[in-house]
Amino acid sequence: MIDILFYILSTITLGSAALTLLSKNPIHSALWLVVSFFSLAGHYILLNSQFLGMVHIMVYSGAIMILMLFTIMLMNLNISNEVQKPFVTKLVATVAFCLMGLIILSVVMRGTEIYELQYTTHGKDFQSVQVLGQVLLNDYVLPFEMVAVLLLLAMIGAVLISKKDKTEKTA
Amino acid sequence: MDTNVILLLLLVPLLGALLNICFGKKLGNGSGIIATLAVLVSFIVTVIAFFQVNTTKQPIQSDLFEWMAFANFKVSFGFLLDQLSLLWLLFVTGIGTLIHWYSTSYMKGDENYGKFFGYLNLFVFFMIVLVTGSNLLITFIGWEGVGLCSYLLIGFWHKNQSYNDAAKKAFIVNRIGDLGFLVGVFILAFLFQSVDYMTIKESLMHGTNHQINTWIGVAALALFIGAVGKSAQIPLYTWLPDAMAGPTPVSALIHAATMVTAGIFLITRLNFVFDLAPQIQNIIAIVGAVTSLFAASIGLVQNDIKKVLAYSTVSQLGLMFMAVGFGAYEIAVFHVITHAFFKACLFLGSGSVIHAMGGEQDMRKMGGLNKFMKATYATFLVATLAISGFPPFSGFFSKDEILMTAFHNNPALYIIGSLASIMTAFYMFRLLFLTFFRNFRGTQEQKNHLHESPASMTIPLWILGILSVVGGVISLPGNSWLNNYLQPIILNNAANNHHAFGTIEYVLMAVAVIGALIGFGMAYSKYIKKGDIPQEDEQITGFHKVLYNKYYVDEIYMKIIVKPIYALGTFFRDVVEVALSETIFGLGKIVDGLSLQGKKAQNGNIGLYLFAFVFGVCIILYYLFIAS
Amino acid sequence: MNITILLLTLLIGALATYFSGKKSAAKVALSFAVIAFIETFVLICQHNSGFNADYSVEWIANPNIHIALKADGLALALVLLNTLLTPLIILSAWGKHIEKTNIFYALVMFMCFAMTGTFLASDGFLYYVFWELALIPIYFIALLWGNDTFEARKKTVFKFFIYTFAGSLFMLVGFIYLYQKAGSFMLYDLYNLNLSSKEQYWIFLSFFIAYAIKIPIFPFHTWQASTYEKAPTIGTMLLSGIMLKMGLYSIIRWQLPIASDAARELMPTILVLCIIGVIYGSIVALKQVNIKRFFAYSSLAHVGLIAAGAYTLTTDGLRGAVLQMIAHGLVIVGLFFTAEILYKRYNTRLISEMGGIRQQAPKFASAFMILVFASIGLPGTFSFIGEFNLLYGLSQVNLWYALFGGTTIILGAFYMLRMYQKTMLGETNSKPFADIDKTEGIVLGVIVICVIFLGIYPKPLTELITPSLVEIVSYIK
Amino acid sequence: MENVIEIIGIEKYIYLSIILFCIGVFGILFRRNAIIMFMCIEIMLNSANMLLVAFSTYHQDAQGQVFVFFTMAVAAAEVAVGLAILVTIYRNIGSIDIDKLKNLKG
């Protein structure tokens, strides 16, 4: 049951990810990506990380993708007028994709043969919101603060780059 | 005392040289006087020293200071006045004084009058160094020093580039010999841990090591090459005829009387070394004999008065080498001395002629000068008789001794020597007849100008003429003063085991005289009786032409040595240099080209960068995880 | 006297010259150079009286690097050459209009400083630092004050710099390797290392590249002629007179004692190279049309012989090398100065456009002639002493080397006299040629006097250097 | 749901995320529309997130999930800045085709 679910979700994830980059219309791509993110959230929930799954949906599908859609619409890119890459480039891209996938996969597969998987539950709670909160705000408080710094500077930066200043308007 | 004598001997000419070179312009005519006096002082010192040594039988020796030090030996700046060096000094300074005196008139009016005497004095200085050096390296200073002066004096009229060529040639050819000299020094120094004559002699006298004999042979050969260069023997003789470009007194002093005999001096000095290398002695004798014949044959047809004398000098030097080669050092020395007298006389005489002719040297333009220049003619005649070997002139004795020695040692060489002597007589009388007899063939202007030279020129001529006549007394057959005198120097003295003076010797003498007469007769019949005048250059044909062009030796040397070197120079400059430079800096060009290609590859396309990135990752992963 | 004073004098001299302004720069530089010469003289006197002027203080603790100076006879002799030539070189441009005079002379003084340092340093690292430092001023001197168009000389000077720099980097690698072995850069620590023959082989080669380019030894000489041609004459004098001696000195001081087995093993090859250089340089010189290039090739021939002498590994060869270094330094500086005088008067360096000067300028002609004859090793000049030592050293190894090396005395005479004939002799030139003036006279006079005096009485120098050489040879054995 | 890793196996998750990652890479190589490329980068980051969560469960350790939070923040910041840059480019050249950005080369 669970493994069927896993396979279905995986298919959706991979399929929608592939469609994201194969769609000619950027809006379609964005929507396919949302689908992909939702399926990933499904994976998270499958892995019993409900909280993370929800956060994921909120941040990615809710914030990031909306931002992207806004941008796409702002630039009026809904009609695909993108010039396609030449065929050779596409071929090479495909080759690169296959090559990289094959190499990494084969590395991992060969590795797992040697490494015997052991899995024993210790039964402790490790993924409830409470535990996550504790870990995040006790052990990981410094990175947490750094994330704050990161977001602050991203904000400053985004404003710095995209804000039109008054002199420009008058000019 | 000894040191002072040596210093006086050396420094007076040096001082004269420096004075004349530095202040020649200011001294004016005084420079000639200063120079002559300087040499005269040396001569007087030499005479005093000569008598001292002759009485005490002890050489005067002085080491001034340590000059060079090597790992296994030291070279001191030392001088040695022994019988041999004094003998040389006597005629060097003696004839030197005369020639200086002669030059005061000869060179009068030259713009570099002072410098001329400066160089002459410098030459005398170096010649003194050469003969008095107590070791090979001091001798080498003199050896090269006289070469330097020879260079300076041959090219004295430096505005004429062909004279400069001659000077250069003289120096360079001499240097070939000098390399031989140096190699000889290296071997001797290596063998004996010394370059000092006395020390080498000592160590040779006490215990000869047979193993070193081959090396001694090599050393002797090398030193002989040095002598060949300096004394103008085959194959390095070509510079001497060209050296006649210098002022005539120079030819007399340097290229006839003194410097060119340095080779004989060296070999005599090192007789103890050469005695150990019989094969080399053989070579020396052969080279000497061949040179004498070869040069004499060229002399037969030359028309330049000085060239004839030059080839004659080469030829006479050949005879001396022949003597040296037979181990008859004292005979060679004897001939050196007599040769110095008569050849100096001949050169100065020819100088007088040239002076009178206003610089003309071609005998075809002369003739009948005996009427105008009595003193010159007389002395010239005497010297000619001497060189041709007519008794009782000095040349007869010395030449005869050489031929006699040759006859005893190697009859083939005797015949060659005799032939050379006959030729000598012929060309000398040819010279005499063409110059002084019959009618004057020059221009009217020259004829009006003809005059006897001033006393300062004729007196030296007379003195030398007299010496040419009586010079033979120092080594009369049977009772040779010279042999006894040189006994301490020459280990293997011919006086000790001299062959008996018998019938055969008288026959040989007679043969020699007849030979001289034949030469005289042929010259007489051709140039007096028939009244031949040598042909113009372009009319000369056949073997005569070969002779006239000196067997084309100069041309051959030019073709096989000088030209290839130049060609090589051009080749190196234009091909090898460029190629080397290109190969080494070509690497730079390759890098530069790579850079250009790289610049093209970096085309600004993000896609490309990403591809590179991804492929880079793939390659790294492949290498790390799959390949290994 | 402390040895560092000498170095400081030169360094301060460089700075003082820079700050002295354009008008007095030459004077300041000259006075400091003369002071340095006097100091060197004092040092040598002290050395002769047994005073040990070695100096050592730690510079960097890890890696173990010292500011170590060794003032033995060998080093002092070369320092003497350096400090004697520097004032002469400065004098040689006396009164000549030079742009940015202060910078120019400051660079000259700085170069003198660096070269002195190279000769004195006994810590390999310090030595390397000085070695490289000497390269920078000459680069700028040649580049900014050189002849020909800027583009042309840029290319040449560039090649020179890169080439020599490239060579010396390999030496640096060698030094680093040695340091790893010895844990120190100090001269004696390196001498006492026990290196395997393979290590020695590589060390030797890494040093050899640096030195062969600097000296230069055939076939590494391709930078030489064009750089000499393009550099201003002062630069050429510094290069040929002193700088290439750095390479030769280093062979003796560093390369041979450290990698002696390799030196012995490779000796035939290197001697052959050196001797090819002698003959090759002479023959190429014959066909040169530019007088500075001509001297450059003559220099190639001479230093080839010097290098050959050094590589004989005999005391005599080494002594000859050192003596000839000094002799060659003096003579080549004199010769380049004559080239400069010729250029000043005629505004050309083409030999073919000269000639017929001797009568017009007898003093100049005489001085030039003495230099020419000194250059070809006439006995009585200092070069002969060196050359004889060298050839004798070579003959001890193998007579053939001496014979082929000795061709220099024939070929040298050949090209030198040919050049002299073409430049000085012949029909009096229609162009006027002023005889030398006072400063020119001083420069040439000092050189001529030194060359002749040392040719007759070389003992002070020989005694100065021999103990050091004997010591070095003892390390080689 | 307790032992989802046990049932499915951690390696499957790894394969999944690797493939997802490679799809992201492929997209970046494949497209020249900058905004799609942004999306592909998001896919890559998400594949890593996926992996982190899977390993977090596998190790029964909360740190992995905490790390995912940070990643999300980073992704958000990146996207914000990236879109800002994209907007300025669009303002300047009226296109977001990265192949038109070829002024800098050589």
Place this chain on the structure above:
Amino acid sequence: MNTLIAIGVLAVLVLIAEIINLRKMVIPMTVIGLLGILGYTVCNISVVEAYYNNMFVSTRFSNAFSSLFIALTIFIVALSNDFYKNEFTKIADYVSLKLFLLMGAICMVSFGNMAMFFLGLEILSITLYILCGADRKNIKSNESAMKYFLLGSFASGIVLFGIALIYGATGSFDIAQISNIAVSTSLPVWYALGATMIIIGMLFKVAAVPFHFWAPDVYQGAPTLTTTIMSTLVKVTAIATLYKISVNLLHQMPESYMNALIFITIITLTVGNIMAIRQDNMKRLLAYSGISHAGFMMMALTALGSASPNLFYYATAYSFAGMAAFTVLMAVCKNNEDELISSFDGLGKRNPLMAIVLSIALLSMGGIPVFAGFFGKFFLFSQAIQNGYITLVIFGVINSFISIYYYLKVIIRMFANYEETNREKLAVPALYSIIGTIAAAIIIVVGLFPSLLLNLFN
């Protein structure tokens, strides 16, 4: 740790100053503040301590590098005054961004946990994306920002994937723990794969070949001050982090890792230098030279664990030389469209001080003795030889003289006596002159007394 906090506080103060309209105070305040922080850090250089549950670990290595970063930031902030003259209203943004960048850099060398490493990396990168694109009306600036952003986030993705894999293998983000686990037990291949991916990500940051393509383009397009930051501060940070990561992750790796690293080092050296030869843009030239310097610094990876003083020395020498060079570049090219090398023609006449500063900087980079760059190379070569990597050293040597070639080309142009370049004197803001001189002085002083820096490590 206090350093990091203080910088954060300073950054916030800068933002506050903007709000209360004290823009003129921003730069002096920042410089003074940073000087204080620098003093504090240097004084506490020997403090070895872990903070916040091992998130932030201060060691000699991290303290020394932090000090270097702070010093570089001081220079950069000081340069901002004249550089942003036309955009003075945004000065607080710019300065605070630089301070954030500094925080990121310090996190990267002091991290004790992968989270800190990753966040530091991202703070650094994102700030740079912003700074690259800051000159937004300039299409080149946009382009460079875009290129950097795309490639940078791609690299971030790889790093993150690597971190995830390592986490999978070890179950920890703590670098010390990971290191221990890696030594003590045999790990699945994920670990090696993860480590490789992280290192690849860092190789991208240091612009090692073949991940170097972005560097010249981005350097050229970015505002010059940003380029300065990238080629000094960021490059040094990246290399220090690479070193630290390698030390912690790469021990007991098979020989092939070292081979790969050495190979990458060699091609980085070579490609960087060869490409630099034909450049006619000064910024590109410095970018390529920066690539080759990265190669030199990567030599430190041949002696993991013992090379930190050498690496630090080289990093200092290189970054101050870069600082000096870029200061001159800014002074010379401030009004030019392009930073062509030809704009340096005749600088020796137009402004001798700047010409000398640039010459010193370039000669130092080229490795001419007494300048710090030489000793840097020397130490690295020396250590590589010690570890037996002679091939590497030989390539280093060959590259040294290739690099001299193009450095000299610039120097020649400055001192050339071109007639046509007899342009008027170049007026340079006083701060530029001061900063250039100080940087040059540091190069020389550090060169003459290398122990000053080397002793920081013992």
